[in-house]
Amino acid sequence: MALSQDEVLSGLAELINEETGIDTDSVKLEKSFANDLDIDSISMMTIVVNAEEKFGVKIPDEEVKNLLTVGDAVSFITSAQG
Amino acid sequence: MNHKIVVTGVGATTPLGGDVKSTWEALLEGKSGIRTLEYDWVAKYEVPVTFAGIAKVASSEVLTLQETKRLDPSSQFALIAAREAWADAGITEVDPIRLSVEFATGIGGVWTLLDAFDTLKEKGPRRVLPMTVPMLMPNGPAAAIGMDIAARGGVRTSVSACASGTEAIANAITRLQSGEIDVVIAGGCEAAIHPLPISAFASMQALSKRNDEPAKASRPYDIARDGFVMGEGAGALVLETEAHAKARGAKIYAELAGGAVTSDAYHITAPDPEGSAAARAVIDTLKMAGASPDDVAHINAHATSTPVGDVAEYVALKRVFGERLKEIPVSATKSSTGHLLGGAGAIEAVFTVLALKHRLAPPTLNLDNPDPAIELDVVTSPRELGENILAISNSFGFGGHNAVVAFRSYN
Numbered sequence: 122m123a124l125s126q127d128e129v130l131s132g133l134a135e136l137i138n139e140e141t142g143i144d145t146d147s148v149k150l151e152k153s154f155a156n157d158l159d160i161d162s163i164s165m166m167t168i169v170v171n172a173e174e175k176f177g178v179k180i181p182d183e184e185v186k187n188l189l190t191v192g193d194a195v196s197f198i199t200s201a202q203g
Numbered sequence: 204m205n206h207k208i209v210v211t212g213v214g215a216t217t218p219l220g221g222d223v224k225s226t227w228e229a230l231l232e233g234k235s236g237i238r239t240l241e242y243d244w245v246a247k248y249e250v251p252v253t254f255a256g257i258a259k260v261a262s263s264e265v266l267t268l269q270e271t272k273r274l275d276p277s278s279q280f281a282l283i284a285a286r287e288a289w290a291d292a293g294i295t296e297v298d299p300i301r302l303s304v305e306f307a308t309g310i311g312g313v314w315t316l317l318d319a320f321d322t323l324k325e326k327g328p329r330r331v332l333p334m335t336v337p338m339l340m341p342n343g344p345a346a347a348i349g350m351d352i353a354a355r356g357g358v359r360t361s362v363s364a365c366a367s368g369t370e371a372i373a374n375a376i377t378r379l380q381s382g383e384i385d386v387v388i389a390g391g392c393e394a395a396i397h398p399l400p401i402s403a404f405a406s407m408q409a410l411s412k413r414n415d416e417p418a419k420a421s422r423p424y425d426i427a428r429d430g431f432v433m434g435e436g437a438g439a440l441v442l443e444t445e446a447h448a449k450a451r452g453a454k455i456y457a458e459l460a461g462g463a464v465t466s467d468a469y470h471i472t473a474p475d476p477e478g479s480a481a482a483r484a485v486i487d488t489l490k491m492a493g494a495s496p497d498d499v500a501h502i503n504a505h506a507t508s509t510p511v512g513d514v515a516e517y518v519a520l521k522r523v524f525g526e527r528l529k530e531i532p533v534s535a536t537k538s539s540t541g542h543l544l545g546g547a548g549a550i551e552a553v554f555t556v557l558a559l560k561h562r563l564a565p566p567t568l569n570l571d572n573p574d575p576a577i578e579l580d581v582v583t584s585p586r587e588l589g590e591n592i593l594a595i596s597n598s599f600g601f602g603g604h605n606a607v608v609a610f611r612s613y614n
Contacts, residue, residue, distance in 0.1 A: 139268060139272060142268070163334060163337075166333040167332050167333055170329065170331075171332075173329065173330075174326075
């Protein structure tokens with residue numbers, strides 16, 4: 122069953138926390154991965170790979186560069202579950 | 204000018220304890236760090252050896268979740284030992300470009316490599332995490348330490364199998380002596396208690412198979428020794444020029460008086476039975492220390508508990524010390540810790556430094572029936588050492604690597 126946007130956000134926040142130590146409460150839709158959360162490219166790819174497994178979706182490499190904010194990633198994952 | 208080098212900090216995480224204090228106490232009490240393995244993979248793969256020296260304190264109890272996820276277990280041990288040594292040294296100010304790291308591993312990030320291969324086979328290439336390469340590379344431990352203490356004077360990794368840890372310490376000497384740098388964190392680590400290395404070492408008949416009596420399995424110099432016992436963990440020393448240490452009023456454990464590396468060019472795994480290159484490593488070390496064989500009053504031997512290796516080291520020592528060898532107290536601490544491979548020389552250097560500081564040679568376990576072919580004065584219960592003495596620590600590795608370091612009491 123597809124997860125809601127809130128459920129994807131909280132699942133993604135857990136993955137970000139595990140990888141970077143960033144508090145899950147700080148992971149909000151409007152936050153930029155690079156500028157606000159200071160997530161480097163290697164951590165970003167780790168989160169992407171783990172998100173694919175956790176949510177059962179495919180996030181193509183060429184799509185990753187478009188995922189600038191947490192909201193972008195949540196939207197992509199939510200619709201990709203479809 | 205040649206700067207004198209001193210040891211101002213020590214750190215360790217070993218099968219005996221999660222730090223230097225607990226490790227040293229357990230060592231003096233004659234405790235064994237060797238235990239039966241309680242992992243699922245022991246039965247799953249039917250590994251022929253079911254025990255090892257597992258780290259007494261799990262790294263996950265010490266490090267953050269992020270550190271344990273981004274560092275191979277070998278680097279985790281390295282970071283724990285290095286942080287303890289660094290805190291112990293109490294250095295608050297150092298020029299980063301005059302601070303360097305010399306840290307060893309025998310095998311590198313073997314858990315990361317093999318876990319990633321399992322992931323590849325089971326889930327495909329997409330699931331292989333991007334941190335895999337930086338986690339598996341053998342310079343990972345040294346790099347992790349270098350970043351942690353902001354060392355910009357060079358971060359180097361010695362890889363010479365079981366000689367690696369001692370070689371890393373020896374490699375620190377020249378740059379400190381010349382005054383090119385002021386401070387080095389040196390040491391070594393290993394985290395290879397994994398079914399593949401166990402199977403491979405067992406396949407070459409290098410490991411003890413005393414599965415029913417793990418604590419009795421590592422028995423250097425005993426007639427019934429049947430191989431080494433794998434251990435895991437790390438050891439670290441803060442090495443500093445005496446001038447730098449004195450200027451900041453540091454406590455000083457001992458002097459690092461010398462160190463040397465030689466090679467057998469004899470056989471890829473077997474030690475040269477003549478021991479000439481191993482003996483030369485001792486002699487070169489003593490030369491650098493401005494000492495003669497007569498000055499050596501304690502030896503922390505490599506003594507892995509293999510039938511061939513223990514004799515080969517004895518032969519090499521006999522070449523150097525002659526009849527006086529029988530009068531030198533020898534400790535074979537792998538009897539307690541197991542063999543930490545790339546970390547072995549590092550924790551044994553820590554033990555040698557503490558032996559000088561506390562004037563106490565640590566005991567050797569399980570020497571029930573000494574091998575008559577090996578005439579040594581093996582320390583079997585803690586033995587008092589003299590006040591102003593020189594001690595050496597030996598390490599030898601597959602590939603024919605010989606590494607020796609010498610420490611002197613410091614007053």
